[in-house]
Amino acid sequence: MSSADTSRRVAFETIRAVNESDAYANLLLPKAIARAGLNTADAALATELTYGTLRRQGTYDAVIQIAADRGIQEIDPAVLDALRLGVHQLLSTRVASHAAVNESVELARSAGSRGASGFANAVLRRVSRDTPGEWMSRVAASARSDDERLGLVHSHPVWVVRAFRRALAAEGRADELEALLTADNAAPRVTMAALPGLAELPEDARHTPYSPFGFRLGGGDPERLVRESGGTVRVQDEGSQLAALALTRALPAQPGEVWLDLCAGPGGKTAVLAAEALQVGARVEANEVSHARAGLVRQAISGIPLEVPVSEEDGRVRPGAGAYDRILVDAPCTGLGALRRRPEARWRKSPADVAELTQLQGELLLSAIGGLRSGGVVAYVTCSPHLGETAGVVSEVQRAFGGSLEELDAREVLRAISGAEPDLPAQKDGSGRAQLWPHRHNTDAMSITLLRRP
Structure with a gap:
């Protein structure tokens, strides 16, 4: 198994635990990466695949439903997670299509029933034939209301979209809803704190805009900095x-x-x-x-x-x-x-x-x-x-x-x-x-x- 395949396996098993056992990805994934012995690049791939798939799960479910011509509730949960991971690679990453399809089919085969690999192969090859833009147009067209369209395209439950709309409207900023939904699907940058009176900002640190002791590193390992500080510097x-x-x-x-x-x-x-x-x-x-x-x-x-x-x-x-x-x-x-x-x-x-x-x-x-x-x-x-x-x-x-x-x-x-x-x-x-x-x-x-x- 190549290192990239190991990264996919780590991502798949984490996604399965999140969806099957209500595990928390931020707690489970680092342990899975350590067990697999992934290097920095492969750990980054596993992280992107895991969080990217979870963030866009609602959108990918809509794509899978169209490509499979059946409701996602009719698909074996483990096979569905393999499909989600495959669709993420096809529509939102630069992973080669053949690798995304083949490895996701293998994950479906190992996790599902006898017919799982054929079904997964058919669905993913259907998805791979069209561009991400074409799939987003299809997903948007399947919606019955504007809130449902935003929910499907931006991968948020409709009730959350409506709650966000009301909260922004309370400030007179309802027009920012789509920007908020987009931001929710972007990986956040690591922000740190040097506790006041106890720690100084590192030389290569850049102040955050609002907190007097918040900063972001120009490079290096945040966890090493936290360890060496004895707890007076932290990710926050x-x-x-x-x-x-x-x-x-x-x-x-x-x-x-x-x-x-x-x-x-x-x-x-x-x-x-x-x-x-x-x-x-x-x-x-x-x-x-x-x-x-x-x-x-x-x-x-x-x-x-x-x-x-x-x-x-x-x-x-x-x-x-x-x-x-x-x-x-x-x-x-x-x-x-x-x-x-x-x-x-x-x-x-x-x-x-x-x-x-x-x-x-x-x-x-x-x-x-x-x-x-x-x-x-x-x-x-x-x-x-x-x-x-x-x-x-x-x-x-x-x-x-x-x-x-x-x-x-x-x-x-x-x-x-x-x-x-x-x-x-x-x-x-x-x-x-x-x-x-x-x-x-x-x-x-x-x-x-x-x-x-x-």
């Missing part, structure tokens, strides 16, 4: 950095303040809070109800010279009453803002998940506000732009407090942090919520709301 999306800084810099911090990261796993924002606390003489506590994720939090803060106790309690009761000056609620959410990095998430969530999550989000935010001292601030953060998880939750909590909570302008806070002018238009509901976007800011679609207890 710029939106995640800004969400933590929005809390620490919303108002001038005073020595002796006590801060809480209520839903801390996996610990990236906790590390930023701890570094900031060292600068101003504050204390930090963290909480994460999941034991495994609490372990990740402890690991994330291990290189920071500040004692940060990590509890493992239900966040809906953990804050207590009036004990904290600042609380970060990075609430569990649909994760629709991080589809560039976790492409499989778009196929795992449904509108029913939103209703369940918004109840939990509201309970966590209410608990956090109850845990604030007079004048304390809570940052309510979701890695989702869905209005139900963002503006809707905050509106319900405001009503519960009779409108007595002061909302700070998170957009102005981010502008002050960055020293730049990030494009953060006002929300039509008049709130001070800041919404970051992949297509506009090159970050995850992070929503940040700042509320102050009177």
Whole structure:
């Protein structure tokens, strides 16, 4: 087996685990690459094949359905994954057609029934006869509405397309929908953070536009830099950095303040809070109800010279009453803002998940506000732009407090942090919520709301 064939096998097995067992590609793929002993070039191929196939799965399913003249639900799941991988190579890479067809047919043969190889061969050769543009035209023509067309062409469930449309319309930017969907299907560049007061930017680093300690490497191995720093340099999306800084810099911090990261796993924002606390003489506590994720939090803060106790309690009761000056609620959410990095998430969530999550989000935010001292601030953060998880939750909590909570302008806070002018238009509901976007800011679609207890 050639090294390229091994890369395809690694990609196929990862895609199978994601679709069959709800595995996470970002956790599984690095281990699979290490087991296979792939060199840098072959590892890059396996990564591109895996993430590219998962990102464009909805579009490829529409192509396969047309080429096979049958519904994808009628195709054996393992054979379907082999077809998806083959179609990705044919329509979105420079892999030679004969290699894409032959190796995908072999994957289908090894994973499917006796007739799988013949069926896969027929479908892929049908796909290979026409150009990507011709196939996209066919896919678009099969749609019954504009939202369905966008969903098929850009590989997003229709309900997600509609949620994104509403979220952009809330800023008067509904015309950016296609740019957002396109950005979701682009591989994100690696963004890093040099924790303030603890690490310096490498010589070849380039500052990111908004975070004062965010950067991208000009070259080299990010993981080696992380290891050598002892944890004071880390891979972290710029939106995640800004969400933590929005809390620490919303108002001038005073020595002796006590801060809480209520839903801390996996610990990236906790590390930023701890570094900031060292600068101003504050204390930090963290909480994460999941034991495994609490372990990740402890690991994330291990290189920071500040004692940060990590509890493992239900966040809906953990804050207590009036004990904290600042609380970060990075609430569990649909994760629709991080589809560039976790492409499989778009196929795992449904509108029913939103209703369940918004109840939990509201309970966590209410608990956090109850845990604030007079004048304390809570940052309510979701890695989702869905209005139900963002503006809707905050509106319900405001009503519960009779409108007595002061909302700070998170957009102005981010502008002050960055020293730049990030494009953060006002929300039509008049709130001070800041919404970051992949297509506009090159970050995850992070929503940040700042509320102050009177």
